[in-house]
Amino acid sequence: MARARATSVHRAPDRPALRIxxxxxxxxxxxxxxWPQFVWATATGIGGWIPATLFDAEHGPATALAAYDTTELDVDPGxxxxxxHELADWWWVENTRGARGWVPARKIERID
Structure with a gap:
C-alpha cells in the first residue's frame, strides 16, 4: 500500500456524512x-459534496453511477x-488508528 503524511491540517465539516x-x-x-468538480448532492435529508462525474445528470434529480461516502478525515501535519484511492484531487486515506476518510491531495505528500 502507498504511504503518505499530512503536510497541513485538515478538519472534516461538522455535518453527517452522505453515503450513496x-x-x-x-x-x-x-x-x-x-472544488468545481464537486456538486452539492442531497438524499434522505442529508447533503454533501460529491464529484459530479458520479451522476447521470448535471443538476436537479440524478441517479448515482457509483457508490460514494462523503466522510472526511481530520489530519495534522506529519x-x-x-x-x-484518489478521486477528483482527494485521497481516501486511513490513519494509524484505522479511521478512514477523504483528505485533499494538496494536504498530503507521498512517502513511498
Whole structure:
C-alpha cells in the first residue's frame, strides 16, 4: 500500500456524512467554488459534496453511477497515512488508528 503524511491540517465539516450507492436517487444543487468538480448532492435529508462525474445528470434529480461516502478525515501535519484511492484531487486515506476518510491531495505528500 502507498504511504503518505499530512503536510497541513485538515478538519472534516461538522455535518453527517452522505453515503450513496449505485442507483440511488439524489437532487443535485450548485457546484463548489473551491472544488468545481464537486456538486452539492442531497438524499434522505442529508447533503454533501460529491464529484459530479458520479451522476447521470448535471443538476436537479440524478441517479448515482457509483457508490460514494462523503466522510472526511481530520489530519495534522506529519501524521502518517495509508493511501487507498484518489478521486477528483482527494485521497481516501486511513490513519494509524484505522479511521478512514477523504483528505485533499494538496494536504498530503507521498512517502513511498
Amino acid at each position: 450507492g449505485i442507483g440511488d436517487r439524489v437532487v443535485l444543487g450548485e457546484r463548489d467554488d473551491e 501524521e502518517p497515512l495509508v493511501l487507498h
